[in-house]
Amino acid sequence: MASVRGNVQVDIDTCKGCELCVEACPQDSLQLSEKVNAQGYHYAVLIQDNCTGCENCALVCPDAVITVYRTPKNSAGKNAKREAVATVTNVRANMKITVEELPEGKVDL
Amino acid sequence: MxxxxxxxxxxxxxxxxxxxxxxxxxxxxxxxxxxxxxxxxxxxxxxxxxxxxxxxxxxxxxxxxxxxxxxxxxxxxxxxxxxxxxxxxxxxxxxxxxxxxxxxxxxxxxxxxxxxxxxxxxxxxxxxxxxxxxxxxxxxxxxxxxxxxxxxxxxxxxxxxxxxxxxxxxxxxxxxxxxxxxxxxxxxxxxxxxxxxxxxxxxxPWATTGKPKDRERNILxxxxxxxxxxxxxxxxxxxxxxxxxxxEVRYQLVHADDAEILVVAFGLAARISHKAVEMARAQGIRVALMRPITLYPYPYDVLRRMKSTLKGALVVEMNAGQMIEDVRLGVEGAVPVKYFGRMGGIIPTPEEVLEEIRRMSGDGHGAGDGHHHAMHDQILEERN
Amino acid sequence: MDNPREVEMETVSCPEGLEVVWEKPETLTGNRMHYCPGCGHGVVHKLLMEVLKEMDIQDKTIGVAPVGCSVFAYNYMNIDMQEAAHGRAAAVATGVRRMLPDKFVFSYQGDGDLAAIGTAETIHAANRGENFLVVFINNGIYGMTGGQMAPTTLVGMKTSTTPGGRDVETSGFPFNISRLIAMLPGAYYVTRQSVHTPGAVRKTKKAIRKAFEHQRDRKGYCLIEVVSNCPSGWKMTPVVSNQWMEENMFPSYPLGDLKTDGVLQPLKGN
Structure with missing residues (x-):
């Protein structure tokens, strides 16, 4: 169980498998699937749970097929006590995420 | 109008x-x-x-x-x-x-x-x-x-x-x-x-003025x-x-009642032809003028209606004969359609047109036949 | 990653505990783009629409689409748009702009549209200081018609009409039209950007935002050239085409501002 700060969702039906997201990902989290979509393209998939939500993949994606998520940033100010950290429990099927509390955090969920 | x-x-x-x-x-x-x-x-x-x-x-x-x-x-x-x-x-x-x-x-x-x-x-x-x-x-x-x-x-x-x-x-x-x-x-x-x-x-509502939230985008x-x-x-x-x-067909018809010859002309050529038609009428020639005001749509119907009483049509144009094709379509082969025109920026004179009208009527045919026609211009707006 | 594990997300809802940091803006329609895989057009479309969303000017913006690969730009941009004849986008945009002075107007054009058949319209719109944005995609080739030479094709570059590579004697020189436009007093902001890396994408977005802000402030003509790839026309994979672009296109079309706030910037490169 590894902690993650980000996640991506790929619209695999629209993805054209250009691989630019794979190239842009600093974490090597993405790869083209061996499967093809209805258009015949090997679509991009998340292959590791180390996504930081940096959005690089979404920025270079010409088809806007990637939605990027991230743990809310430090936004609640000085009074915040806890920081949420999402962890991936199952990366094989639908992603399930649990939120843990850290003793010193910033965001009140 | x-x-x-x-x-x-x-x-x-x-x-x-x-x-x-x-x-x-x-x-x-x-x-x-x-x-x-x-x-x-x-x-x-x-x-x-x-x-x-x-x-x-x-x-x-x-x-x-x-x-x-x-x-x-x-x-x-x-x-x-x-x-x-x-x-x-x-x-x-x-x-x-x-x-x-x-x-x-x-x-x-x-x-x-x-x-x-x-x-x-x-x-x-x-x-x-x-x-x-x-x-x-x-x-x-x-x-x-x-x-x-x-x-x-x-x-x-x-x-x-x-x-x-x-x-x-x-x-x-x-x-x-x-x-x-x-x-x-x-x-x-x-x-x-x-x-x-x-x-x-x-x-x-179709214009591209910026898409508000409550309508689909307009694409031209x-x-x-x-x-x-x-x-x-x-x-x-x-x-x-x-x-x-x-x-939306619009045209002007002059002296149409008893005409045997129909002059068809538009724009400036129609103005000159109008003068020539009046001169011919003064000589007793039964000639009319049809001036299309709309060139598209073209007044084919008036030509269709008139063709059975005509002996011929004369198309006067300041070109090599272009509208003549539409006049021919209008009379549907019923009468001969002749062209007279000048090109290159030369405006035909009423005398030249009169000469063509006379030639067409058989050089003075109808002259002195006793009829005197009231001159009346009718501007007709045809709305079928 | 010998045995990649796939995370197939079937839902579109935000995973619990996370927030969305990037999603497709609603200023883009849901239509699947017809562009080839990896083509820069899609990125620039996206950036334009993001900026309209961020500035909240979707309802005030009229786009003009060109002839070329982006002829269908209006299928993807969820705004009012007019499709111009080949090369005439700057004239069409002028007509829109002059009749709707309080709205935002941009044209979106490729190198053939802007720098060959539409040169006169392009130059004169710039010279009049028309208060609109021209987005110029320069990929050095005619993509839509099957990879023929463009005015911006590099010397020696192979296309279907320069099979031996562009030679200057027959075909002249690559046309650096943005530099020409920057020299015109009517042009207020001229910049050359790219969208091949996340950093480049961020810069281009900033440039687009800046241009729309200039337009809002009625500063006049803005041109954003985006040096882009054409994987199909260049016959390369998207990733390789971006590398090739860096190595070959950028020396002839160096990135950076050519004119900012009406002031010419020092020349870079050729």
């Missing part, structure tokens, strides 16, 4: 003006918001007058880099929902054909004025009617027609601006005024009717890559042209 005169208590607004200036003045009064043009003889006065007067009265008036740019600015401006026009003369109008085709397909209402000069090529700056085919049969690529109006006086140079804009808006179609260099340059009395643009300009395009869609668009256009042909 319906012309509402000023209220009786007011002095009618009558001026002595050049045709080009009258047209420009009418454009301002018709609520034209934008004019984009490029100088070319013999119509530069339109641009000059609007630069001076139009700007003063709130119009956007731009001298731009070419006629190509001008017509595409018309596309953009009219597409944005404004009442917009351009004007030019033959070579410049040729440059605009691409844009007019796009405008016709995207169904953007606008006014284009061609003050026809002699061609082909750079030709001459003198008046001619050599752009008839270009104007009435499409001009650019694809199946389309602008509505084409043919003025024959300075008064009509003005009147057809209102009519042209109104028809353009009514049918979301480009209107073309096909004048000639003489009509543009000559000075005549012109009366300006009362015309409130707000009463005439319809809502334009002539591109329909799927053949089925493109055919559908073509069918819609053709249906519109049928409606225009059914509702």
């Amino acid at each position: 319906n012309r509402k005169n000023a209220t009786p208590t007011e002095k009618p607004d009558i001026r002595l003006m050049k045709g080009n200036e009258a047209l420009a003045e009418a454009a301002i009064r018709a609520g034209c918001q934008g004019y984009f043009g490029y100088p070319i003889t013999p119509q530069s006065e339109v641009l000059e007058y609007l630069t001076e007067e139009g700007r003063k009265r709130g119009m956007v008036v731009m001298q731009v880099e070419s006629e190509l740019a001008a017509i595409n600015m018309v596309y953009g401006g009219a597409g944005a929902g404004a009442r917009v026009m351009t004007s030019s003369s033959s070579p410049g109008i040729s440059l605009m054909q691409e844009g007019i085709s796009y405008i016709a397909c995207a169904e953007i209402p606008c006014l284009v004025v061609n003050v026809n000069r002699g061609g082909p090529g750079l030709g001459t700056i003198q008046p001619a009617q050599g752009d008839y085919f270009q104007a009435t049969k499409g001009g650019g690529h694809g199946d389309y027609h602008p509505i084409v109006l043919a003025p024959a006086s300075v008064q009509e140079m003005a009147d057809m601006v209102y009519l042209g804009f109104d028809l353009a808006d009514k049918y979301r179609n480009p209107t073309l005024i096909l004048a000639d260099g003489a009509l543009g340059q000559m000075m005549e009395k012109v009366e300006f009717p009362e015309y409130n643009p707000a009463d005439h300009i319809p809502e334009k 395009t002539s591109l329909h890559i799927q053949p089925e869609k493109m055919e559908e668009v073509n069918r819609r256009l053709q249906k519109k042209y049928e409606t225009i042909c059914a509702n």
